[in-house]
Amino acid sequence: MKASTIRxxxxxxxxxxxxxxxxxxxxxxxxxLTMFHDEIDTWASPRAEMARADTMDRVETMLEGIVATxxxxxxxxxxxxxxxxxSHEVAAYWMDKDGTWxxxxxxxxxxxxxxxHEHALADFVYELHxxxxxxxxxxxxxxxxxVIYGLALLTGLLIHLPNLVRELFALRPGHNLKRLWQDAHNxxxxxxxxxxIIFAITGALLCLTMVMLMAFNTVAFDGKLLPAFERMTxxxxxxxxxxxxxxxxxxxxxxxxxxxxxxxxxxxxxxxxYMRYVHYGQQGAAAEVRGTSTKTLGEYGMVSLDATDGHxxxxxxxxxxDANHATYSAIFGLHFGSFGNVSLRWLYxxxxxxxxxxxxxxxxxxxxxxxxxxxxxxxMKVRAMATATVGVCIGSCxxxxxxxxxxxxxxxxxxxxxxxxxxxxFTAFAAAVIxxxxxxxxxxxxxxxxxxxxxxIGVGALDMTIHGDRLMxxxxxxxxxxxxxxxxxxxxxxxxxxxxxxTRRRAVEGDPCSVWSSKRAAVTxxxxxxxxxx
Amino acid sequence: xxxxxxxxxxxxLPLALALIAVAIWIWPGSSESVTLPFLIAFFPTWTAIxxxxxxxxxxxxxxxxLAVANLAAFGALFLAKHTMPGL
Numbered sequence: 001m002k003a004s005t006i007r008x009x010x011x012x013x014x015x016x017x018x019x020x021x022x023x024x025x026x027x028x029x030x031x032x033l034t035m036f037h038d039e040i041d042t043w044a045s046p047r048a049e050m051a052r053a054d055t056m057d058r059v060e061t062m063l064e065g066i067v068a069t070x071x072x073x074x075x076x077x078x079x080x081x082x083x084x085x086x087s088h089e090v091a092a093y094w095m096d097k098d099g100t101w102x103x104x105x106x107x108x109x110x111x112x113x114x115x116x117h118e119h120a121l122a123d124f125v126y127e128l129h130x131x132x133x134x135x136x137x138x139x140x141x142x143x144x145x146x147v148i149y150g151l152a153l154l155t156g157l158l159i160h161l162p163n164l165v166r167e168l169f170a171l172r173p174g175h176n177l178k179r180l181w182q183d184a185h186n187x188x189x190x191x192x193x194x195x196x197i198i199f200a201i202t203g204a205l206l207c208l209t210m211v212m213l214m215a216f217n218t219v220a221f222d223g224k225l226l227p228a229f230e231r232m233t234x235x236x237x238x239x240x241x242x243x244x245x246x247x248x249x250x251x252x253x254x255x256x257x258x259x260x261x262x263x264x265x266x267x268x269x270x271x272x273x274y275m276r277y278v279h280y281g282q283q284g285a286a287a288e289v290r291g292t293s294t295k296t297l298g299e300y301g302m303v304s305l306d307a308t309d310g311h312x313x314x315x316x317x318x319x320x321x322d323a324n325h326a327t328y329s330a331i332f333g334l335h336f337g338s339f340g341n342v343s344l345r346w347l348y349x350x351x352x353x354x355x356x357x358x359x360x361x362x363x364x365x366x367x368x369x370x371x372x373x374x375x376x377x378x379x380m381k382v383r384a385m386a387t388a389t390v391g392v393c394i395g396s397c398x399x400x401x402x403x404x405x406x407x408x409x410x411x412x413x414x415x416x417x418x419x420x421x422x423x424x425x426f427t428a429f430a431a432a433v434i435x436x437x438x439x440x441x442x443x444x445x446x447x448x449x450x451x452x453x454x455x456x457i458g459v460g461a462l463d464m465t466i467h468g469d470r471l472m473x474x475x476x477x478x479x480x481x482x483x484x485x486x487x488x489x490x491x492x493x494x495x496x497x498x499x500x501x502x503t504r505r506r507a508v509e510g511d512p513c514s515v516w517s518s519k520r521a522a523v524t525x526x527x528x529x530x531x532x533x534x
Numbered sequence: 535x536x537x538x539x540x541x542x543x544x545x546x547l548p549l550a551l552a553l554i555a556v557a558i559w560i561w562p563g564s565s566e567s568v569t570l571p572f573l574i575a576f577f578p579t580w581t582a583i584x585x586x587x588x589x590x591x592x593x594x595x596x597x598x599x600l601a602v603a604n605l606a607a608f609g610a611l612f613l614a615k616h617t618m619p620g621l
Binding site: 009200215220224 | 567620
């Protein structure tokens with residue numbers, strides 16, 4: 001490759017990285033935490049653990065009641081199984097005739113809007129991961145970010161391709177700090193490249209599939225793609241209501257039959273977690289049961305059955321599915337890291353944090369490359385980038401830790417966690433950004449890292465104190481989710497403290513001709529001997 | 535540089551769409567059976583086109599060549615639509 005081409009790709013890599021880096025940092029940090037969504041959900045609601053787990057025995061009564069009062073639900077109504085998720089909630093979902101999605105759980109006596117429920121802590125962190133907490137357009141924004149991220153990956157790979165093998169295991173500590181950061185950025189980028197390719201592609205797909213489908217549907221397939229997409233991703237054949245009335249098989253019965261059919265087709269196992277009826281209570285009614293299997297890349301599989309006599313219509317499970325269903329399922333499996341056991345989730349967690357570091361170090365390299373080596377006062381763009389990097393990146397870590405703390409101590413003051421997690425997170429984030437402007441990045445980075453460390457350790461320690469009885473109870477049952485969240489919070493707090501100490505050392509002892517030096521006023525000299533150090 | 539960037543974004547998008555659509559249309563046997571695996575390739579194809587656009591000697595050349603490529607790809611799509619069985 002010509003030197004000028006490499007230079008062009010370097011410029012593209014820099015700008016795509018800067019454009020997408022901040023959103024990606026938050027997405028990767030929150031996404032890494034979301035690998036333990038269910039553990040955080042369990043941890044976040046100590047009372048839910050005491051509640052009786054829902055069972056499927058009262059669900060027919062609820063469904064009959066819903067279709068009697070909401071005629072739209074007859075067309076299609078879905079039900080969750082109380083499978084493995086911590087809330088053990090059985091809820092029905094359907095679309096009313098006016099086009100709004102409604103939901104009702106076993107404990108509720110009437111329907112409510114499915115869109116307007118407030119998020120608990122784990123779901124809120126998940127939402128930060130895919131839309132940064134921005135309603136409606138956030139998910140499309142993250143889709144565009146994913147495309148830019150793909151271009152940054154491609155150009156980054158091309159820049160380093162000539163030296164890839166030589167520099168793969170190079171990590172050169174020493175006087176040249178920029179060299180060290182560059183090495184760390186390259187090593188992590190190259191070693192986790194397969195992981196990043198997966199996320200650039202599946203991330204764009206998960207956010208923008210509907211937009212993409214609509215474009216293909218109109219431009220290339222004359223309106224035939226959308227109905228085909230339904231066939232490509234579900235197991236239901238075409239059905240038609242034949243009027244009259246019919247007695248429906250229960251979800252429990254249909255789930256058991258679907259499981260039998262899945263096992264007979266070669267799936268290692270099959271745990272139903274969601275199902276839907278079409279034409280509920282009428283002749284011609286059918287049902288599709290979705291379930292998870294292990295020992296496959298795409299854990300989700302589906303079996304469709306006749307809802308009156310229970311005979312199997314179609315099977316799309318691991319080992320017995322076509323290319324479309326296998327691909328669709330694999331997108332989710334690869335993105336959510338659900339194709340392995342808990343060690344895979346730890347791997348995704350670590351790679352997620354490493355990804356966040358990758359974007360952070362990219363910003364540091366931007367600053368380091370444009371640093372004025374002979375003067376204390378740094379150019380505007382360097383100061384702006386340092387402020388934005390500290391405020392947004394460390395600020396979001398701080399805000400998420402504070403949100404965990406708010407979830408923990410809010411109930412002590414009579415607040416419901418669902419109502420406070422979002423305002424607490426956004427307020428803490430805004431405070432961190434303002435603090436960074438006020439204190440300048442060098443000092444603010446140290447302050448925020450220490451604050452994050454303190455809050456994180458506090459989250460683990462306070463939970464052990466306030467909910468010590470819950471911790472003991474879960475440990476006695478051999479459940480380690482609560483202890484896990486406490487210990488990881490403390491461990492991450494220690495990690496942040498270590499970063500805080502290193503940053504403070506840099507601010508006090510490091511090269512004063514840098515935006516990361518706190519000794520701004522004291523230094524004027526380009527002749528200063530310290531300029532040659534660090 | 536900026537001209538190439540916009541050429542990659544604005545002309546690369548329809549080009550990637552047309553290329554993927556043609557591949558699905560002319561797939562021997564059932565096109566529907568491979569539609570999703572091909573659609574997955576849409577974003578990587580677009581990204582690759584955006585990256586490759588920087589290899590052109592000038593922005594004007596990038597726009598011209600991508601426009602020609604678009605015409606060819608949409609021409610092929612038009613032909614495929616009128617000769618192939620489709621989904």
